[in-house]
Amino acid sequence: MSQARGHLMQNLLGLLPGCVSTPAKKAGGSATTLPDIVCCKRQIIAEIKSADNTLNSASGKGTYGQLVEFLNMPKYRGYTAVVVQLASKSR
Numbered sequence: 001m002s003q004a005r006g007h008l009m010q011n012l013l014g015l016l017p018g019c020v021s022t023p024a025k026k027a028g029g030s031a032t033t034l035p036d037i038v039c040c041k042r043q044i045i046a047e048i049k050s051a052d053n054t055l056n057s058a059s060g061k062g063t064y065g066q067l068v069e070f071l072n073m074p075k076y077r078g079y080t081a082v083v084v085q086l087a088s089k090s091r
Helices: 002-012 057-071
Strands: 019-021 037-039 044-050 081-087
Touching: 002 019, 002 044, 002 081, 044 057, 057 081
Parallel strands: 044 081
Antiparallel strands: 019 037, 037 044
8 A cells, every 4th residue: 555655646746847757667677767756947856755664774775875876877967866755644
């Protein structure tokens, strides 16, 4: 359920003016090498993570490292990178 919520949020953020949501998978099934959200006009890239299972201390390092790699690409130089963490509902 958490993954579906993440995909929904990613698709909704991709509808913001000037933003696009990148596909979760490339053709052939390999993981994408693009940020989840790209806003060219505002020069922002974003990774969407659900609080439940995809952003713990170990995976967080990988997420931030991936954003640094994106920012080192000529295409995203000068961009701001953000992690969008979805808050889970209290049980």
